[in-house]
Amino acid sequence: MAAALPMEPWPASSAPRWSWSSICYALSSEVGQGWEAERVIVVGLSHRTAPIDAREQLAISADKLPSVLQRIVALDQVAEAVALSTCNRVEIYAAASSHACESDAARALTRLVSDVGGREVVRHLAGATGRDALVHLFQVAASLDSLVIGEPQILGQLKEAVAIAQATKTIGAELSVAMRNALHVGKMVRTETAIGSGQVSVPSVAVDLARHIFADLRGHTTLLVGAGEMAETAAKLLARAGAELLVVNRSSERSGQLAKLVGGRARPWEQLNEALIEADIVIASTASRNHVIGYRQLKKIRRKRRNRRLFLIDIALPRDVEPRVHDLDSVYLYDIDDLSHIVAKSLGDRAAEARRAEAIVLDEVVRYEQRRSQERMKPVIVALRERTRRVLETELHRSCKGKLKHLSEADRAALEKMLEAAANKLLHGPTMRLRGLACDHRGVTAKRVLSELFDLEQLIAEATTVAADDEPEIEVSEGASGVVAGEPSDDDQVAAGANG
Incomplete structure (x- = not known):
């Protein structure tokens, strides 16, 4: 479950939806406890947690976002960061450093936000880590946490936030995957529900x-x-x-x-x-x-x-x-x-669609965590196979220089094929078992034990780096409306956003 934070957890929306506790219970019931936790963190405030005075105090203009992002990733506890700043929210999404726990990263973020917005904003901050942070991110992308439920602008604002993080080089593999999936969920909600029907902004x-x-x-x-x-x-x-x-x-x-x-x-x-x-x-x-x-x-x-x-x-x-x-x-x-009072009156017609959207968010969080657990198991499998290949290759090379030096090139090739086939058969069972344990708490233990027994730490790190390098960048050239995003003018509220 999410680590405790030095602030309030994100409140449930006033829209018809599950409470935070029931969401976490449903997720826990469906996928079980103990698997490798997400390292995603969110700290910030929104129209649900803070009055307009506090939001105004913390508001970060587009031209200031790069320097704020650089300050965030300079923190020892934080590896990646994306900042979403609109009229109705200022939220920092971050990935904890490999050597830091999520709660320590959240505390460091809170101190930095206090420096940016002043100590007055701290009492209005909310935050979440791990699974809860993912739920919140997906809800934001689905416009379920917007002032106007179902408004379309939030997807464009989230894309713009990612684009700024990419340009500033403060987003890496962890947040790229999370943001890509959040944008996917936002589009899915708009496609599969009528939550955005009519004029909603x-x-x-x-x-x-x-x-x-x-x-x-x-x-x-x-x-x-x-x-x-x-x-x-x-x-x-x-x-x-x-x-x-x-x-x-x-x-x-x-x-x-x-x-x-x-x-x-x-x-x-x-x-x-x-x-x-x-x-x-x-x-x-x-x-x-x-x-x-x-x-x-x-x-x-x-x-x-x-x-x-x-x-x-x-x-x-x-x-x-x-x-x-x-x-x-x-x-x-x-x-x-x-x-917001007018918004509350207009929500009734979209209440059923909001519930459908919540169900999609819940389902996609489960799918996301399952996929991520399976992806995190891949470097272990790759490392185990690579260790086996290197040992066999070394022994074969030594033997071909000694007792087996009389073998012809054809015989050596046949021997290599035989060893490769034997290794594949030997590792097939463990590989399938590891994949099956990916979404189980025993998978974490299996990874740790294999790493220690076969000295896989360096090989796992290499395989993880290769996997991260293969991750495609998020396409941000187009906004949610399909209009190519450009630089806003001095009087253009696109910079701050007027919905999400």
Whole structure:
């Protein structure tokens, strides 16, 4: 089972699903205890464990991720690392070093996260190791742990996190296999269930809130601050609802493109105040590290607005809108955490699909651990056969120089074939038995005993290195939507993600 961590275990989702304890019990019942544990660790926080203030404090921008990853793998207890940073989560997935236990690696990660985000975030951290970490990773990839259950963006965000780790050279064989399988599970869930049916994303929820505020959006002006992927999704939905759209973005080219796409009007960044005077609803989704709409700014333009109500929906992290604007008369601010109430109401229709998705995750975790145990047994089998081959080859070479030096080349070749056939027959039974023990706790003992009896440690290490080198890299050139991933602009919330 997972080692104890110096923090809370990951909480169960509010979606209909098994609890952590029942998941672990089901896994234990199905595959048994004692086989070689996974060395995967996850430490972080999400919308389920931390308020938006804490998530904002720990948020890591895309340009800062490489340096953070390098700091993580510099830890003596950590061998590999991938960092997933979105609006709703910052999670570090790691593989423990061969000489460190998972709990020690988790503690080291916790200290580093404290350095990055400050000690205030520590009490909101959650974590898991081994099997529990795999369950959590697969659930994240399947969008079962997202703010909006079933949203598609998380797969692209996870791929991007892997791409950054690959470019930084902080991901190795252990996490590559885990991430590849997690992405596979995410795609399987979307293919085999209807969990993603309809409009399921933070922008769609923001638009639902706008519709709730104004029963009919026709005749009302919505200002989009930012023109990235999230803004585009919201703009298309708002255009269908008949809203009049204004787009303000630091890149006038991008704001012009988006305005043209949805039949709206683009304004230069310098005219943000004028656009705020005109707007009834504002949806902010930039990737700015600082507030782009402030308290004093809105206070100055209130008179020009003639005390008309202004509704601001901030789906960015770090937040685009200064929180205290909510104190102003006739100004109403909603952030990502406020959207969770709307999400809870919309979950009912997808509850059955969420349960089906959970079943897929559970089944795939079992399959993953079985495959990994079998793969870990291969180097032992290869090493045992290689030791046998080297001993026989050495003895044959010595004999052919001594008592058997009279043998012809044909006779020597025949003798080599005979020894090879004898070795294969001799090792066939042990090989099959080892494969059968791969998913059994006795397999770990068998590996250790064979290594000691036949001095296989170096050969096992060599075979493991060859196997790791043969692992293909994860394909990350395309995002979940099939669009080639590129560098986000300053106002593109793709960098931080607005769902997962």
